[in-house]
Amino acid sequence: MSLTQQLPSPGAGHDNPFVIRLRLLAGLEEPELAALDSLLGVPRRMGARTEIVRAGQRTDRIHVILDGWACRVHLLPDGRRQLAALLIPGDVCNLDALYLPFGETGIATLTSCSVAAVDRTALRRLAARNPSVADALGLLGAVESRGLVERNACLGCRSAREHLAHLLCELLTRLSAVSLAKDYRFTLPITQEEIGAVLGLSTVHVNRVLQSLRTEGLIEQSGHSLTICDLESLRQEAGFRPDYLHFDSIDRTAAGPRAGFDTAPNLFDC
């Protein structure tokens, strides 16, 4: 689970969580990492709750979170909003803007953030010249898509409790990968209302479910710090399988079928 020991490696910008992610996910090596790092402009500091990309507006830059939390906000015509993703350091905010510079979903910070950006045409040119960059981008997109499918399943099938448990498991895993969680503890710097917007639940209900997880000893909260006391139970309840996050996709590509699926039932016999 702790994938972050092999970090030390010389070169520019390797404290950069985006670089960490690319190395972990896509196995990118030195020349490409440096090229990408140099395309990223100077990080911009932004306050909490400010827009990075406004919904419906053209974007010619791909944004990357280096520090802080942000989210993708999908606005419905009548004003309701669904958070389509929580973005943590290392995450690309709007990869789809590489091909679709317009969209109904915006990007906004949740906490104060440090955000870097790449021009989309510059990135596409780099990818066209450099196949392993192209592959890395393809992988990033595919993994993002998997995450969306998983969240769909959460929204469609899972109860509020399962869904919240799933989110916490996912956050622990993702934050661990960029060294932002230790000993099952991490900072959860967002409000219950925002959690509700991710889960498709009301604030009140999020509160009650969190509370029940707390009183049952599955998690502990103090201030903005959350610790998962019983990961195994939480994972079990959530039906959480970290595979879809693909923090180890390199070996995976060469591996055999996944454990637990060898005897998977026919799709229509369940």
Next chain:
Amino acid sequence: MSLTQQLPSPGAGHDNPFVIRLRLLAGLEEPELAALDSLLGVPRRMGARTEIVRAGQRTDRIHVILDGWACRVHLLPDGRRQLAALLIPGDVCNLDALYLPFGETGIATLTSCSVAAVDRTALRRLAARNPSVADALGLLGAVESRGLVERNACLGCRSAREHLAHLLCELLTRLSAVSLAKDYRFTLPITQEEIGAVLGLSTVHVNRVLQSLRTEGLIEQSGHSLTICDLESLRQEAGFRPDYLHFDSIDRTAAGPRAGFDTAPNLFDC
């Protein structure tokens, strides 16, 4: 809305709905279309409700629906299933397998289907040689991702009625693009249970909501044929905006901000 008049054009396989989609979406032209068409193997005929790709198993081929309906099935560890997408002629089933040959979601036919396939490495090689193919694949992926985000919003924010109305609007639009809908009428060859698995609702509830749409004269059903009697009301209720389907992305890329978004409120002021 009828985007399919300019079809006549010489060349191989242009009755192929996949080719139609690629032309519409990515503006691909003759040499690339022919190259793609030649990579696609001989279409395979498959019966209704059979697996195309089993969840958890390695896939080295990208599948394309040429005829019939299929779906992406996401299995939860405990056996519940969520349909992550309905696939109609012209749709790519598992584009993400280009980069991630393993996954927790399978592909299965719903009706009898004709399905073609490409080897993933062959396709990647073609993309590496041919930038406009690479762009087309990128676009396909981005559009798919947009669809997932929209469905997330449906599952998270919209009521059963809104969600169903949204699905019907979406289907009309997508089917129209491949000439499978005429006069607001199309064939809906799937059961209410399957609709429920898409919407995250029980069969019984789907039945009741469909019924209310029918009695209010918004839609008509006879056998497997569905006609939308009052598209405007349906669209209004659903909050449906076809933009995310990107059937016209070429012009869109060059266009200004979208209508209705110029005055979009701040993400946090709603």
Next chain:
DNA sequence: CGTCGCCTTGAGGAACTTCAATCAGGGTGG
């Protein structure tokens, strides 16, 4: 000390589910 944002709690209601039974249509075997 007052205010503001956020968490918490209670009560009542709406949306949706589950269970169970019935109905309608199409195909099959006799």
Next chain:
DNA sequence: CCACCCTGATTGAAGTTCCTCAAGGCGACG
């Protein structure tokens, strides 16, 4: 041709989950 069966649509009734509204509490900050 008819009895049978199987799938899928339909209906009713009872129960859960989650929502809305509304009020308090608590800590941070000016």
